[in-house]
Amino acid sequence: MKIRKLLRILHRDFGYFIVGMTTVYALSGIFLNHRHDFNPDYKIYTDDFIVQKGNAEDFDANTIKRVISELPYDLKYKKHYISSDNLVHVFIESGEMVIDPMKGEGVLRFLERRPLIFEMNKLHKATLGTTWKWVSDIMAFILLFVAISGIFLLKGKRGFVRWGWWLMVAGFVVPLVFALIFI
Template identity: 40%
Template sequence: MRRFLRKWHRDLGYFITGILLIYAVSGIALNHRKDWNPDYSVVSESIQLKKGEWKTYSSEEIGQLLQQFEAAPVYKKHFNSDEGVVKVFVENGMVIFDPTGGQAKLELLLKRPVFYHINKLHMAATLKAWVWVSDVLAAILIFVALSGLFILKGRNGLTGRGLWLTLLGILLPLFFIVFYIS
């Protein structure tokens, strides 16, 4: 039985290593959501224009305004708000233009390379097919965890040191459940 478990433990362990590394990196990023947004980054840019330079706020004038930003925002549409500012909708963001003050501020919300995609996988917020892949991964993890308990025997196996480490691994999350999650 140990020979069978060792073979499958090894092969399935190799198979899931890449996925686990991606999950681990994503997990660290998601654990620190309060410190940063792991999915998006915000690009802000301001420019100063001459007061009263703009008159009609046509699509052409707004296009000229947008060309002055380094981020090269892509125009979608705009409107004059009741507060006297022009709100310009651009791809992935917005420009607020105050013609009386001559100030234009751009804010873009951009997907973080790599992190956006691996976080979506981690949270199974993608195709239904990935939910099945992650369920299979979970089943393989259960098998690898349980088979690992029985591969070694003696003082390093489940009847010795392995028992204490396994119990510690169970007690740690239970400690946080009991004392920190209500």
């Protein structure tokens, strides 16, 4: 079997194999590129609410749990304390509440995972442990093989020698220019 035919077969089969992983990496890469514009992993909720006026000491665990149950979110109470300025600080799962009993006002802040995007970003960052790191490395080697083998697949006027080499050079120059300017 000729080398070009073998490269074409391997290029095709490896290319099919990594379509799903490449799609996940591409989408999560876009989300992670914009992490300064929004939090790609969590949606941040902030909500003001009203409580019955009273003293900070009136807010025991049961009263706070009742207040939490009246809010339109599925929140889990952890603990609370009363600060020196008589504000009730409540720790909830993935967030906090601050209640001002004298004014009868409260502020709720909590995070909620963005479904699917959170998981894709975890995969992209390879933070799932050693096994996933190796799977990710294998995918990177397959991508490298597909990129390099693609150089040798076409002949003629649209092949590497007459057409592809300058596009490949441009592909190296673009990140190099950004690295030189911004790093």
